[in-house]
Every structure is written in structure tokens, then in C-alpha cells.
Amino acid sequence: NAGVTQTPKFRILKIGQSMTLQCTQDMNHNYMYWYRQDPGMGLKLIYYSVGAGITDKGEVPNGYNVSRSTTEDFPLRLELAAPSQTSVYFCASRTGGQETQYFGPGTRLLVL
């Protein structure tokens, strides 16, 4: 049972490039989340999903897109990367019955 996995661990992007951050969970959780965490700050919700085919915006969705075609996978797409998207990105998941969120190890993104 690997829990929540994220790839890549670290990436450097040039301004204007695009990329997809991958997130997979093997716990059969319905709810999945994408957060970003800037230095010294708390977690900001980007997008979340309550099940396959259902996604919704969080607090800071601009510049990002998501899809949820399966229960296991919840990729985050960055289009036209900007320096303001330099951050650490965490994916998390939980069941519908409990509020505890389980986090992946994070992806550190640097946009230059």
C-alpha cells in the first residue's frame, strides 16, 4: 500500500512552458485535493475532486487545470508557467467518511 504518490519530486520550468504534475492514490479514496504551499505559508487549495468525473475550484485555481478520469489519478496541469507558480505542490486524499487527509510527498516546482 503506497498511499499517495506524486511525480516528479522536483522540476524546473521556463516561463511559458507547460507541465503535468501526477498524483495517484491506492487507498480507493473518493476525495482528492491539490494544494500549493509557499515558503512560510499555509496550504492553499487549488482544485479538489469528490469522485471520478467531478472536480471543482478551490481558493487559487487560476493558471491550473485538473481532470479526474479514474478514482486513483488526479493530475494537475500547469499551462503557461509563471514565476508566481514557483511553490511546493501537495496532493492529498481522504475517504468520504473521515476527514483526515493523507498527503503525498510533494512536488517542488521552480519557474525561471
Next chain:
Amino acid sequence: QKEVEQNSGPLSVPEGAIASLNCTYSDRGSQSFFWYRQYSGKSPELIMSIYSNGDKEDGRFTAQLNKASQYVSLLIRDSQPSDSATYLCAVNPGDSNYQLIWGAGTKLIIKP
């Protein structure tokens, strides 16, 4: 706007002493409260949850909730150097079963 406030610290506590971490929240309708620990460069992990007024103890950790005063605290007894981390307070605002509102975290340093 719903907010969760924490003193950013760092809070420095001698080894073996009690560390006291505080969190206030703005939404009176909040129902669920969580403390996550985040080691430097790692992802958050849940250490305590509390849902009703009063104290909840788990080993060396005690969570305290006062809904009338809108604060939640975390006490760590017999503090160990391994407790040095950033502690994030998270609150379910009550109008959503899906999202948590996160504080920015308090950095705790346990001095040997």
C-alpha cells in the same frame, strides 16, 4: 473571509517542558478541528483531531477546543527534539464537507 490564525513563531521550548501552540478561527459554524505536523521538506501528517469542547488526550499530545472563544490549542508534554517541526492548524468551516481552512503554521523548536 474565513480565516485561521496562528503565531508563526518560532516557538522555542526546552527539552522536557510543555509546548503550547494556539490557533484561532473566524467562522463560528466550524465543526471539526485538526492539528497536522510538518517536518522541514516533508508533507503534513495528522496528529490530532477534535470535534467537541474540552480536552482530548493522545499520548503526550492534548488538543483543547473552546468554541465560544473560537480557539483550539495543542499541548505537547515532555517535549522532545523530534517534536521540532511546523504545526498546522486546520478547520472545517461547517458549510462544506470537502474543504479545510489552513493556518500558516507555527514553527516549534525543542532545545536539548
